[in-house]
Amino acid sequence: MTSPLLALERADAFYGQSQALHGVSLAIGANEVVALMGRNGAGKTTAIRTLCGLLRCAGGRRLLDGADASRAGPEALNRAGVALVPDNRQVFPTLTVEENLRMAQVARRRAGGPRGTWSLEAVYALFPRLAERRAARGRALSGGEQQMVAIGRAVLCNPRVLLLDEPTEGLAPLVVQDMIAAIRSIAESGVAVVLVEQNMRVPQALASRFYVMDRGTVCWQGDAAALAADIAEVERLLAI
Ligand code: ATP
Numbered sequence: 213m214t215s216p217l218l219a220l221e222r223a224d225a226f227y228g229q230s231q232a233l234h235g236v237s238l239a240i241g242a243n244e245v246v247a248l249m250g251r252n253g254a255g256k257t258t259a260i261r262t263l264c265g266l267l268r269c270a271g272g273r274r275l276l277d278g279a280d281a282s283r284a285g286p287e288a289l290n291r292a293g294v295a296l297v298p299d300n301r302q303v304f305p306t307l308t309v310e311e312n313l314r315m316a317q318v319a320r321r322r323a324g325g326p327r328g329t330w331s332l333e334a335v336y337a338l339f340p341r342l343a344e345r346r347a348a349r350g351r352a353l354s355g356g357e358q359q360m361v362a363i364g365r366a367v368l369c370n371p372r373v374l375l376l377d378e379p380t381e382g383l384a385p386l387v388v389q390d391m392i393a394a395i396r397s398i399a400e401s402g403v404a405v406v407l408v409e410q411n412m413r414v415p416q417a418l419a420s421r422f423y424v425m426d427r428g429t430v431c432w433q434g435d436a437a438a439l440a441a442d443i444a445e446v447e448r449l450l451a452i
Contacts, residue, residue: 215278224271247415293372
């Protein structure tokens with residue numbers, strides 16, 4: 213990889229006095245799907261919150277396009293094309309699917325975020341189920357439909373890198389397959405993706421590089437060939 217699009221270099225992060233990341237280094241290249249795996253509490257969410265500026269990089273550095281962005285906040289990083297889809301999805305319950313999506317378009321225009329090709333129609337083509345449900349209120353949506361709205365909103369901001377926190381958690385197997393196909397389409401459109409998952413199943417279908425975290429550190433990393441060669445060790449690191 214030449215200069216990565218987004219990276220952490222020996223990053224530390226804290227919740228109050230409590231240190232949650234210890235010298236974490238991660239790099240995401242343009243057009244790459246990278247998986248961040250680990251058990252419950254390993255530090256995955258903390259790492260992507262630090263990548264997107266919601267948490268301060270207390271030690272080490274955050275790099276964007278090879279330049280120091282350690283002091284950049286979440287708005288600046290979002291304008292620069294870093295988008296987070298949190299695991300709680302945050303769909304507005306009283307707004308319809310279409311209103312939820314349009315809010316993202318309005319926010320993008322106001323913030324002067326990156327220009328690009330994602331339109332409502334493109335989101336509906338990505339998730340045909342959302343087109344059928346466009347008039348349904350957020351509160352009436354299934355978990356999978358909420359996840360689709362959350363991802364749809366994020367891509368409408370024309371991100372360069374999309375950080376997805378456990379996008380398939382709690383979804384029915386058929387919906388997981390649809391979600392994998394949609395994430396693949398997003399990646400093929402040129403968006404880099406960081407995929408946070410507790411296990412290897414979804415990452416193996418999508419990612420070309422893999423990180424495993426444990427207790428706030430990166431304890432294993434490698435590409436698909438390294439993962440295949442070291443599968444027993446990675447399974448051990450992910451076992452509960
Ligand atoms: P999960 O799969 O449960 O989301 P994770 O790998 O994403 O796990 P994190 O949520 O990043 O893990 O948590 C890492 C550590 O930071 C844990 O010890 C957790 O208890 C702690 N932590 C997370 N959020 C907070 C918070 N808001 N305040 C204090 N400690 C926190």
